[in-house]
Amino acid sequence: MSAIHVRDVHKVYRRYGRRRQFATLKSALLSGRVLRDLRPDETFEALKGVSFDVEAGKTFGIIGRNGSGKSTMLKLIAGIGRPMSGAVQVRGRVSALIELGAGFHPEISGRENVYINGMMLGLSKREIQARFEDIVAFAELEEFIDAPVKTYSSGMYMRLGFAVAIHVDPDVLLVDEVLAVGDEAFTHKCLDKFAEFRRSGRTVLLVTHSLDLVARFCDEALWLDAGLVRAQGDPKRVIDAYLMDVAGVENRQLAADQGRAEGRPLREPAVAEQPTDVGADLRVGPDEPPDMFKAVEGRWGSREVEIVGVDLAAPGGAATHVFQSGDPMEVRLRVRAAQPVTDFAFGVGIFSADGVCCYGTNTQIEGAKAGELSGDGEVRFVIGRLDLVDGTYKLDVAVHRENGVPYDYHRLLYTFRVKSALKEAGIFRPPHRWTFSGGIRLDGLN
Amino acid sequence: MLHNLQQLLRYRPLIHSLVARELKARYRGSVLGFFWSFVNPLLLLLIYTFVFTVVLPGVHPADLEPFALFMFCGILPWTWFSSALLESSNVLIAGGNLIRKVLFPAEILPIVTVLAGLVHFGLGLPILAAFLVYYQVPVAPLDLAWFPVIVAVQLVLTLGLALMLSALTVHFRDVRDLLANLLTLWFFATPIIYALSQAPPGVRRLLNLNPFTHLAVSYQEVLFRPGPFTEWPRLLAVGAGALVTFAAGYFVFDRLRDTLAEEV
Numbered sequence: 001m002s003a004i005h006v007r008d009v010h011k012v013y014r015r016y017g018r019r020r021q022f023a024t025l026k027s028a029l030l031s032g033r034v035l036r037d038l039r040p041d042e043t044f045e046a047l048k049g050v051s052f053d054v055e056a057g058k059t060f061g062i063i064g065r066n067g068s069g070k071s072t073m074l075k076l077i078a079g080i081g082r083p084m085s086g087a088v089q090v091r092g093r094v095s096a097l098i099e100l101g102a103g104f105h106p107e108i109s110g111r112e113n114v115y116i117n118g119m120m121l122g123l124s125k126r127e128i129q130a131r132f133e134d135i136v137a138f139a140e141l142e143e144f145i146d147a148p149v150k151t152y153s154s155g156m157y158m159r160l161g162f163a164v165a166i167h168v169d170p171d172v173l174l175v176d177e178v179l180a181v182g183d184e185a186f187t188h189k190c191l192d193k194f195a196e197f198r199r200s201g202r203t204v205l206l207v208t209h210s211l212d213l214v215a216r217f218c219d220e221a222l223w224l225d226a227g228l229v230r231a232q233g234d235p236k237r238v239i240d241a242y243l244m245d246v247a248g249v250e251n252r253q254l255a256a257d258q259g260r261a262e263g264r265p266l267r268e269p270a271v272a273e274q275p276t277d278v279g280a281d282l283r284v285g286p287d288e289p290p291d292m293f294k295a296v297e298g299r300w301g302s303r304e305v306e307i308v309g310v311d312l313a314a315p316g317g318a319a320t321h322v323f324q325s326g327d328p329m330e331v332r333l334r335v336r337a338a339q340p341v342t343d344f345a346f347g348v349g350i351f352s353a354d355g356v357c358c359y360g361t362n363t364q365i366e367g368a369k370a371g372e373l374s375g376d377g378e379v380r381f382v383i384g385r386l387d388l389v390d391g392t393y394k395l396d397v398a399v400h401r402e403n404g405v406p407y408d409y410h411r412l413l414y415t416f417r418v419k420s421a422l423k424e425a426g427i428f429r430p431p432h433r434w435t436f437s438g439g440i441r442l443d444g445l446n
Numbered sequence: 447m448l449h450n451l452q453q454l455l456r457y458r459p460l461i462h463s464l465v466a467r468e469l470k471a472r473y474r475g476s477v478l479g480f481f482w483s484f485v486n487p488l489l490l491l492l493i494y495t496f497v498f499t500v501v502l503p504g505v506h507p508a509d510l511e512p513f514a515l516f517m518f519c520g521i522l523p524w525t526w527f528s529s530a531l532l533e534s535s536n537v538l539i540a541g542g543n544l545i546r547k548v549l550f551p552a553e554i555l556p557i558v559t560v561l562a563g564l565v566h567f568g569l570g571l572p573i574l575a576a577f578l579v580y581y582q583v584p585v586a587p588l589d590l591a592w593f594p595v596i597v598a599v600q601l602v603l604t605l606g607l608a609l610m611l612s613a614l615t616v617h618f619r620d621v622r623d624l625l626a627n628l629l630t631l632w633f634f635a636t637p638i639i640y641a642l643s644q645a646p647p648g649v650r651r652l653l654n655l656n657p658f659t660h661l662a663v664s665y666q667e668v669l670f671r672p673g674p675f676t677e678w679p680r681l682l683a684v685g686a687g688a689l690v691t692f693a694a695g696y697f698v699f700d701r702l703r704d705t706l707a708e709e710v
């Protein structure tokens with residue numbers, strides 16, 4: 001039984017063009033277009049036929065770029081606004097955590113605001129009375145509940161708003177990014193409350209940019225992109241697909257910027273994952289040196305030897321782009337030499353998302369003597385432990401002459417993500433442990 | 447539309463609480479607090495009395511004495527009417543955050559504004575009563591029975607206009623400015639600081655088209671003028687018109703409802 005049922009939903013917003021921005025009653029009357037001006041003429045389709053179902057009792061995450069229609073979708077589910085076409089059905093009582101404490105009146109006490117807010121969210125007076133103590137306790141505002149809300153700190157304000165909304169005791173809870181605000185302790189409290197909701201079989205719909213939260217909490221995820229469903233299913237898979245797409249877009253933007261900056265049409269491979277199109281037109285500046293400090297992706301080289309395919313994978317496993325910190329990783333290069341060459345070296349470099357070189361090496365640095373390379377071959381660069389902190393990383397791969405002149409240099413064309421439950425600072429995560437002796441006791445460390 | 451009206455009944459406790467909040471919040475932090483509800487109309491009355499008895503003595507006929515009381519019968523309901531309309535024209539925009547973020551019937555906001563005005567009007571009545579006692583105006587109990595009817599007619603009319611104006615202002619912000627000027631005109635086109643009988647016949651015919659004329663005359667007849675209440679057929683006609691206005695206002699509001707969350 002699905003708790004939320006969304007079928008082919010379209011939502012069109014009116015867009016205010018320059019001409020329309022100052023449309024007033026006067027101009028509408030003068031031009032005799034009152035009715036026409038009430039009708040949108042320039043529109044923006046926020047949702048272009050979205051369908052999905054959320055099973056009762058599931059925690060469901062919606063992710064997507066800014067402006068992809070996530071919040072619009074949430075509002076339609078909450079009943080604030082109606083779709084242009086299509087159907088939205090929700091079973092049971094809905095509570096939407098869209099903005100905490102929306103509708104609090106600053107001049108009156110927390111107590112009165114709890115009652116009014118609760119009633120706005122659909123509780124009866126008696127229901128609020130029964131929950132009042134819980135609400136105040138949850139918000140930790142026992143001492144201040146009779147003070148006017150305007151004297152509250154923003155944290156207190158949010159706690160109270162959250163406490164009321166969560167005690168509406170909904171069958172379906174809609175959450176829009178509210179966890180992004182608030183301190184650590186409050187966030188934990190909210191997460192605990194969500195967990196409680198899940199345990200009691202209630203449905204939670206989460207709209208967030210925190211992919212981490214979706215990965216940790218959600219049973220299912222939906223990726224909205226420009227008003228369309230791009231993917232739905234297992235959160236990890238949806239998130240990976242999303243991350244890869246984000247990286248691809250960033251690459252495209254960077255490549256476009258580079259193309260503009262250099263005043264020539266874009267000739268670099270635009271899509272990160274697979275620069276399979278290796279025609280002659282891709283040969284850009286064969287003698288361009290690989291500048292390790294200029295973190296702009298691209299591809300260059302004489303192409304006497306070509307890297308025709310790059311895969312990231314767990315050793316022996318299928319290609320992936322997401323690795324756990326500390327897991328092994330394998331970089332596979334498929335290379336092809338048109339003519340046999342005897343002067344060659346393979347290199348690999350790992351860069352953080354902001355362009356810091358984490359590690360770089362090549363076969364020559366490590367003392368290898370080139371023999372001969374002819375025809376097709378595969379190179380595997382195996383990293384025993386990927387000891388990087390959580391984040392997105394990019395990869396350089398290259399095959400070049402021993403004097404550094406590249407045959408084929410792929411600059412920052414490959415993106416992978418390192419995941420870790422811990423959020424340490426920096427880049428490198430050395431394997432480590434803590435020990436304590438004497439009068440120190442700590443729990444919870446591995 | 448009927449379904450929505452029905453649903454509105456379920457929100458009575460919320461409306462009740464919001465009106466109470468409105469009243470509490472208004473004077474929170476002021477020294478005189480609730481007392482302002484009494485002081486405001488009194489001061490207004492003082493100004494008009496000054497103008498019409500000190501600055502312009504003798505412009506009103508003798509049968510309107512005491513003139514202050516005569517004016518008060520019209521000013522009190524007019525203050526409710528005009529402030530309710532002015533405030534409700536702004537109420538959806540002021541409560542925009544609420545409309546965009548919380549699911550609840552938006553018409554509650556203008557309704558609360560009108561009802562809060564009604565409470566203020568009610569708080570002004572003791573002053574009116576005190577004047578009546580002071581000037582020893584004989585009030586017929588039978589006439590007085592009409593008083594709640596007049597209030598009810600005014601309430602329905604005000605609600606209808608408030609609903610329409612509040613929704614329209616969201617789309618056309620100039621309604622607010624237009625309204626402020628229109629209300630000034632409306633005030634002078636209503637026999638409040640003069641009697642309807644003072645107007646020349648041609649103008650009187652025009653003034654008779656103004657629904658608030660009949661409300662004001664009704665208040666004056668019931669509270670001020672001796673003799674039986676003769677305005678009742680017109681009052682009931684205005685009442686019927688008020689019901690139509692309410693239906694129209696609610697219809698307009700209902701039609702624009704879905705656009706409110708996007709436009710405020």
